[in-house]
Amino acid sequence: xxxxxxxxxxLSVQEGDNSIINCAYSNSASDYFxxxxxxxxxxxxxxxxxxxxxxxxQGQRVTxxxxxxxxxxxxxxxxxxxxxxxxxxxAENLNSGGGADxxxxxxxxxxIIQP
Amino acid sequence: GAVVSQHPSWVICKSGxxxxxxxxxxxxxxxxxxxxxxxxKQSLMLMATSNEGSKATYEQGVEKDKxxxxxxxxxxxxxxxxxxxxxxxxxxxCSARRAGAQQETQYFGPGxxxxxx
Numbered sequence: 001x002x003x004x005x006x007x008x009x010x011l012s013v014q015e016g017d018n019s020i021i022n023c024a025y026s027n028s029a030s031d032y033f034x035x036x037x038x039x040x041x042x043x044x045x046x047x048x049x050x051x052x053x054x055x056x057x058q059g060q061r062v063t064x065x066x067x068x069x070x071x072x073x074x075x076x077x078x079x080x081x082x083x084x085x086x087x088x089x090x091a092e093n094l095n096s097g098g099g100a101d102x103x104x105x106x107x108x109x110x111x112i113i114q115p
Numbered sequence: 116g117a118v119v120s121q122h123p124s125w126v127i128c129k130s131g132x133x134x135x136x137x138x139x140x141x142x143x144x145x146x147x148x149x150x151x152x153x154x155x156k157q158s159l160m161l162m163a164t165s166n167e168g169s170k171a172t173y174e175q176g177v178e179k180d181k182x183x184x185x186x187x188x189x190x191x192x193x194x195x196x197x198x199x200x201x202x203x204x205x206x207x208x209c210s211a212r213r214a215g216a217q218q219e220t221q222y223f224g225p226g227x228x229x230x231x232x
Contacts, residue, residue: 008156034220034221036223041226041228042225042226043119043121043208043210043223043224043225043226044159044208044210044223045223046220046222046223049220089158089159101164102149102151102161102164102174103149103159103161103210103221104161105151105158105159105160106158107157107158108157108158
């Protein structure tokens, strides 16, 4: 779908606390999901991914949860640090079986870590 | 590994001129590269898929004659914004997927900021 709107949702978290960023994806046929972090003026940076045959995947300080029933994806960041401040995007990919498809990005959430 | 670069990082041009942006995969080969556009405080929107040795596939609403894409090698794709106008001012970001990977994460370049006066 089209991403419109001038204001990104904002999540403000105290340094050291855990944060949860949520994302609703649009295509029930999507089978691969990625979380990206984007700092101001830079390209997206890969954080973690998950395939549709899983419902949870853990990385270093990050965990992604996938609920296919309600088409919901979440990113949990443990013990947040000032460097975690950025805009976080979820992205979905449909494996069409033959071609390589681009990603469909969610609207993004601006995470602010307060000292 | 998996570093993607873009050049230039920013460009200012006059209305009516053409601008070429390069996207390179530095340490891997990419048969497929993607071009996205991002307006301020908005998400990334896929513009086109660039396949090495074949024509690019454009998303609905993206003019192929305005945004020319060339993917001449496994490590380089170029996007040329022809006859640029102020409304083309945006942040253009490319990504690359490793050759042979049917479904693997895309690695993004640092983006190119275009300002058309």
